[in-house]
Amino acid sequence: MENENRVDEAEALSQPFPPPRRFGFLRLWRQDSAISLALSLALALAMLIVLVAFNLEWSEEKSAVPTIQVTAVSLSPSERADIELSDPGAGGTEVREDDVKSSSSPAAENPGLVDAEPGSSSLESPVPGGDDAGDEAVVDAAVADVDKAAAGIVKAREKSVARKKAAAEANGGDVPISDQSIRKLFDGRKSPGERKKLAMRDGGSRETEAAVQLGLVWLANHQSAEGRWGLHDFHGRHNCGAQCTKPGVNSNTGATGLALLPFLGSGQTHKSGNFKKVVLGGLTWLVNDQDPKTGAFASIGAGNMYAHGLATIALCEAWALTEDSWLRGPAQRAIGYVIRAQSPSGGWRYSPGRDHDTSMIGWQMIALMSGRAGGLLPKNYAQVMFGASRYLDAAQVGGKLGYQYGYQPGGGAKLAMTAEGLLCRQFLGRKRSHPGLVNGVKHLERNLPGQQNLDLYYWYYGTQVMHHYGGKPWKAWNQSLVGTLLPLQAMNGHARGSWPPLGNHDGSGGRVYATALALCILEVYYRHGKVFVE
Numbered sequence: 335m336e337n338e339n340r341v342d343e344a345e346a347l348s349q350p351f352p353p354p355r356r357f358g359f360l361r362l363w364r365q366d367s368a369i370s371l372a373l374s375l376a377l378a379l380a381m382l383i384v385l386v387a388f389n390l391e392w393s394e395e396k397s398a399v400p401t402i403q404v405t406a407v408s409l410s411p412s413e414r415a416d417i418e419l420s421d422p423g424a425g426g427t428e429v430r431e432d433d434v435k436s437s438s439s440p441a442a443e444n445p446g447l448v449d450a451e452p453g454s455s456s457l458e459s460p461v462p463g464g465d466d467a468g469d470e471a472v473v474d475a476a477v478a479d480v481d482k483a484a485a486g487i488v489k490a491r492e493k494s495v496a497r498k499k500a501a502a503e504a505n506g507g508d509v510p511i512s513d514q515s516i517r518k519l520f521d522g523r524k525s526p527g528e529r530k531k532l533a534m535r536d537g538g539s540r541e542t543e544a545a546v547q548l549g550l551v552w553l554a555n556h557q558s559a560e561g562r563w564g565l566h567d568f569h570g571r572h573n574c575g576a577q578c579t580k581p582g583v584n585s586n587t588g589a590t591g592l593a594l595l596p597f598l599g600s601g602q603t604h605k606s607g608n609f610k611k612v613v614l615g616g617l618t619w620l621v622n623d624q625d626p627k628t629g630a631f632a633s634i635g636a637g638n639m640y641a642h643g644l645a646t647i648a649l650c651e652a653w654a655l656t657e658d659s660w661l662r663g664p665a666q667r668a669i670g671y672v673i674r675a676q677s678p679s680g681g682w683r684y685s686p687g688r689d690h691d692t693s694m695i696g697w698q699m700i701a702l703m704s705g706r707a708g709g710l711l712p713k714n715y716a717q718v719m720f721g722a723s724r725y726l727d728a729a730q731v732g733g734k735l736g737y738q739y740g741y742q743p744g745g746g747a748k749l750a751m752t753a754e755g756l757l758c759r760q761f762l763g764r765k766r767s768h769p770g771l772v773n774g775v776k777h778l779e780r781n782l783p784g785q786q787n788l789d790l791y792y793w794y795y796g797t798q799v800m801h802h803y804g805g806k807p808w809k810a811w812n813q814s815l816v817g818t819l820l821p822l823q824a825m826n827g828h829a830r831g832s833w834p835p836l837g838n839h840d841g842s843g844g845r846v847y848a849t850a851l852a853l854c855i856l857e858v859y860y861r862h863g864k865v866f867v868e
């Protein structure tokens with residue numbers, strides 16, 4: 335109590351006026367030294383904490399403040415822990431003014447970025463605090479990832495181009511027609527307006543179109559009651575009797591497929607046009623004739639793979655033109671059969687999987703392309719095409735620089751086989767400037783259609799090659815073709831509208847075959863679009 339009184343006296347002497355009694359706590363402060371000391375320490379500690387916290391917040395420079403050591407007051411372990419928690423980098427260095435000043439430099443903000451090698455990820459250098467720097471690091475890393483991915487894509491694209499180039503080189507420079515292009519194969523025949531426009535543009539006329547209509551009527555009148563056609567028995571309906579001469583061999587499948595082609599070729603389907611019942615009858619007969627498991631046709635008859643190829647073309651075209659669902663399965667199965675029937679040489683012949691000749695490959699090639707136009711080919715069809723190219727290489731006369739084709743490898747060049755081989759090359763992607771095509775076209779130009787080479791088979795393939803090629807060779811060809819072909823159409827009696835078989839290749843086909851081919855030839859202007867590689 336003596337101490338208490340002494341303090342009281344000292345306070346009283348040092349101040350002119352004693353504090354008002356109503357401020358009791360001040361009196362207590364002066365009078366209770368122990369409490370005063372504790373209050374002072376608490377106040378100092380609070381101020382220090384506020385100062386330290388404010389300093390850290392203001393500087394935003396935690397990384398440059400690795401350690402905060404509070405020396406002014408002795409802190410309890412829990413108080414120290416509170417401060418340390420606010421600064422994970424604390425570790426024994428005093429807060430200095432220099433440190434605070436240096437916090438404004440970018441290097442101090444993120445020392446990890448300063449020493450980093452160019453291009454290295456800053457994520458590899460952990461940076462305590464510094465959220466902005468962290469964001470930059472994440473963005474840099476993301477950019478680096480995008481660059482890496484882009485480089486990968488470029489590399490993959492280069493590899494793909496190199497692969498295609500190598501494949502093209504291995505394929506004699508031929509680059510396959512794209513899926514996108516081949517899907518347009520039948521676009522020209524879909525509407526009467528488009529057909530007329532293309533016919534007038536490319537050398538057709540009212541006369542050629544009238545000839546087509548007349549020929550279709552004759553074919554319609556010589557369809558059997560079951561919906562099929564026969565190369566040998568077209569006398570069976572509409573009281574033809576023997577009025578129309580020159581029947582062919584027995585092949586109902588081949589005749590039905592072939593007779594459907596000029597209808598479909600001029601856009602006549604079971605859904606639209608002037609011959610819906612006729613086309614429906616033919617298609618229905620083919621579908622019923624097909625083995626639903628193997629895709630083979632039961633009434634195949636003479637020619638075998640010829641007949642299968644013709645029936646396949648008809649089904650694929652009908653599917654592509656109408657996308658009527660009941661046709662898809664039969665068309666797909668027929669295409670599958672063609673692919674399985676390819677012989678190891680890459681060609682086809684009468685029996686599936688055996689032997690080869692150039693005459694057979696053309697029908698199978700058109701069947702495959704017609705299937706492709708309808709999206710029916712399997713993904714690995716390219717192998718089938720490469721196989722066909724290998725066969726054509728072998729059948730080409732004159733080696734790599736050759737432009738003519740023989741009936742079989744090692745044989746002499748034949749005009750009809752040359753035309754057929756050239757069309758196959760076009761469908762396989764041979765460029766217009768390829769010497770094998772340029773010289774082939776010149777060869778056909780030297781052998782324009784005329785009385786000297788009456789051969790519908792040759793004209794059928796040659797006309798397609800020349801039309802796809804275009805230019806002056808096509809004009810010359812077309813003029814000779816029309817001038818020769820139209821006068822050969824029968825204009826009288828029951829045979830009115832038909833063509834008799836003309837050349838050596840046409841005899842076994844007879845009048846149905848000759849008429850169907852002649853009509854397809856006159857439909858060339860719109861039957862197949864110019865989807866070929868320029």
Ligand SMILES: [Zn+2]
Nearest residue numbers: 574578828829
């Ligand atoms: Zn008749």
